[in-house]
Amino acid sequence: MVGDGDRQELTCGGNALATKRREYDEDDVRVRPGRSSRPRTRTRPSHSDAVDGFVIAVDRGRYTCVLPDAGPDDPPVTAMRARELGRKSVVVGDRVALVGDTSGAAGALARIVRIAERRSVLRRTADDDESTAEGRLERVVVANADQLVIVSALADPPPRTGFIDRCLVAAYDAGIEPLLCLTKADLAGPEAVLDYYTELELPYVLVRPDSDLAALRALLAGRISVMVGHSGVGKSTLVNRLVPEAFRAVGTVSAIGRGRHTSTSAVALPLPVEPGAAPGWIVDTPGVRSFGLAHVSADSLLHGFPDLVEGTVDCPANCPHTPDEADCGLDAWVAAGKADARRLASYRRLLASRSGEGDTREPERNPGDPLAGS
Numbered sequence: 001m002v003g004d005g006d007r008q009e010l011t012c013g014g015n016a017l018a019t020k021r022r023e024y025d026e027d028d029v030r031v032r033p034g035r036s037s038r039p040r041t042r043t044r045p046s047h048s049d050a051v052d053g054f055v056i057a058v059d060r061g062r063y064t065c066v067l068p069d070a071g072p073d074d075p076p077v078t079a080m081r082a083r084e085l086g087r088k089s090v091v092v093g094d095r096v097a098l099v100g101d102t103s104g105a106a107g108a109l110a111r112i113v114r115i116a117e118r119r120s121v122l123r124r125t126a127d128d129d130e131s132t133a134e135g136r137l138e139r140v141v142v143a144n145a146d147q148l149v150i151v152s153a154l155a156d157p158p159p160r161t162g163f164i165d166r167c168l169v170a171a172y173d174a175g176i177e178p179l180l181c182l183t184k185a186d187l188a189g190p191e192a193v194l195d196y197y198t199e200l201e202l203p204y205v206l207v208r209p210d211s212d213l214a215a216l217r218a219l220l221a222g223r224i225s226v227m228v229g230h231s232g233v234g235k236s237t238l239v240n241r242l243v244p245e246a247f248r249a250v251g252t253v254s255a256i257g258r259g260r261h262t263s264t265s266a267v268a269l270p271l272p273v274e275p276g277a278a279p280g281w282i283v284d285t286p287g288v289r290s291f292g293l294a295h296v297s298a299d300s301l302l303h304g305f306p307d308l309v310e311g312t313v314d315c316p317a318n319c320p321h322t323p324d325e326a327d328c329g330l331d332a333w334v335a336a337g338k339a340d341a342r343r344l345a346s347y348r349r350l351l352a353s354r355s356g357e358g359d360t361r362e363p364e365r366n367p368g369d370p371l372a373g374s
């Protein structure tokens with residue numbers, strides 16, 4: 001209990017403090033060293049001289065950044081994190097403030113002192129990562145991406161809608177737009193894949209060896225696009241066609257060129273700027289085999305399946321939407337022809353994989369995919 005005496009003392013103390021502060025100001029005017037100068041040295045430098053940078057690669061605590069006006073021939077800036085960043089991670093796509101030596105000269109090292117607020121965050125749970133003690137670690141793959149380009153071949157290897165569905169969930173969860181990029185259209189038609197996604201109005205482009213890529217370039221212009229795809233789908237072929245050699249050097253030399261393919265989860269490559277168009281970036285993800293979704297809730301997972309969302313309105317509260325939940329509304333929704341049974345099966349497969357029942361390293365084929373097996 002605080003008595004009147006105590007309260008008086010408190011008020012008294014407050015007044016004393018206020019008086020002291022006023023004296024402080026006068027001290028400042030008289031520039032008296034000692035006590036009054038101490039708070040100033042504790043004040044963090046505001047880094048008003050900092051320059052903007054865009055993180056294009058991350059490797060062993062070194063961040064490769066480009067400055068806004070840099071041309072393809074300008075060397076990138078290598079930076080480290082400043083201590084004041086604390087535990088905040090810096091990832092490819094981050095817009096940062098740089099101080100120190102931002103010349104890009106050999107051996108020069110700048111410091112990242114601020115990270116701008118992220119427009120979007122693409123995450124994955126690294127549940128396929130045996131190198132971590134935790135086994136499952138949520139990782140930010142890319143910051144500030146606008147678009148997830150899901151690269152899938154129409155044949156050789158056959159399309160895997162399970163993988164595409166997983167990517168769609170990751171995109172919706174990150175709040176970025178998906179774009180389906182169907183390669184090897186010279187080998188097979190897109191009908192089966194497009195039929196599976198009829199309800200989604202999913203934007204897509206078809207790519208053949210002789211395509212001029214104009215439609216794809218238009219969709220990439222002025223945006224940060226992350227490319228994901230299984231091995232062999234033609235992702236490297238596509239990136240090489242979109243990004244000329246000279247533009248590729250920057251990120252590749254700093255990150256991939258050191259022969260550490262698997263440890264590098266992402267690298268941003270600049271797209272050539274068409275006359276009158278805004279610049280854009282492709283983020284290649286050589287080390288990302290799939291998107292572990294353990295960090296995504298069952299409800300968020302459903303947002304990757306907009307054709308199923310309405311089917312859950314009659315579900316009991318906290319319905320897990322699993323096949324053994326007798327009252328789940330999704331079975332009736334599909335039985336009534338409102339959605340494709342393959343979509344529900346795919347959703348439930350992803351639900352199961354989240355709780356560790358699935359193996360993300362297995363090719364994620366859904367029944368109905370070519371060569372899907374039984």
Ligand SMILES: Nc1nc2c(ncn2[C@@H]2O[C@H](COP(=O)(O)OP(=O)(O)OP(=O)(O)O)[C@@H](O)[C@H]2O)c(=O)[nH]1
Binds near residue numbers: 184207209230236
């Ligand atoms: N028929 C056909 N073949 C293609 C096309 N695009 C790429 N390929 C071939 O498919 C094979 C795999 O292409 P890559 O670009 O290496 O595939 P990737 O997805 O980068 O695979 P990784 O390098 O293993 O990640 C190569 O032999 C390419 O020449 C295409 O549009 N049509």
Ligand SMILES: [Zn+2]
Binds near residue numbers: 322325329
């Ligand atoms: Zn349900």
